[in-house]
Amino acid sequence: MISIGTPLLWTQFLVFVLIALAIDFLALNRQGSHTVSMREATIWTLVWVAVSSLFVGWLWWYLGGTGPDPISRELADAKALEFITGYLVEKALAVDNIFVFLMIFTYFAVPSAFQKRVLMIGILGALVLRAIMIFIGAWLISQFHWIMYVFGAFLLFTGIKMWWAAGQEPDLGNNPALRWIQRHMKLSPNYDDEKFFTVTDGVKMATPLFVVILLIGIVDLVFAVDSIPAIFAITTDPFIVLTSNVFAILGLRAMYFLLAGMHERFHLLSYGLAIVLGFIGIKMLLIDIYKVPIVWSLGFTITTLAVTMLLSLRIPARTGKAGTAFPFSPKRDDGSTEEK
Incomplete structure (x- = not known):
């Protein structure tokens, strides 16, 4: 594989990511547990987008004839x-995540001051998991070209399934992973x-925060x-x-607090995400018949997401059904409880 x-x-790249994570961790430790404001979330989201832009700009410069090891423009x-x-x-896709x-x-009534650290742990787990899966996927594709058709069919199926499930309220109480943990x-x-x-009472127990970490790890997978x-x-x-995945994940925590409301x-x-996944799945199934230009993929993705976001602002949402209640009501940081 080239x-x-x-x-x-x-x-x-590794040094770049380690420095970025170190800065993020340093900021997290200095601030401690606190509720992230919309202003802070916006600033950090813009910072991560800027960092990603700097990286791709540097890569373009490095490869394009003006860097220290030029290849071709x-x-x-x-x-x-x-x-x-x-x-x-x-x-x-991270937005759905x-x-x-x-x-x-919301289900576990996680205090807002704790969410930042939980997301940081989840992001670290996601980085390791993505790296492993990407290298496995790259090896499979290099050895078995037909795996591209499997990926394409899977994405098409996932897109159809996502479309079918869109607008429905997830029932976390009946989630198999959560029931197994219970x-x-x-x-x-x-x-x-x-x-x-x-x-x-002398018995060691897992806190709701530990359950949340486990579920976020499963969601990452x-x-x-x-x-x-x-x-x-x-x-x-x-x-x-790997680089596009990593930079998309690095800004996930800030983007969560920006989009949570x-x-x-x-x-x-x-x-819109279902349509994009379906399009990508069809693109993979047609890879040996017609290779869709990258520019078309980029344009289709931007247009689809923009249209669905604009329609969301014009069309009111339908009220979904509430999920099954958790067998206990975790206490918030102010000592109160939230009944589900």
């Missing part, structure tokens, strides 16, 4: 476009600051299964696949 990822490029243009398209697709996070936080772990009904385990094939439909270069406004966005 890739622009030289040992030097991989090293530079044509290749630089192609790779930059692949990165931007992949980044946009992953960002779009964010709405599921919001449902989990059966196999002793769960405390109360939060104990940001601890994952606590002792109640499920969404990775959808998004990894989607990015391989845009490019099979492991370097572009807007999920009802963009209630039709899931339909």
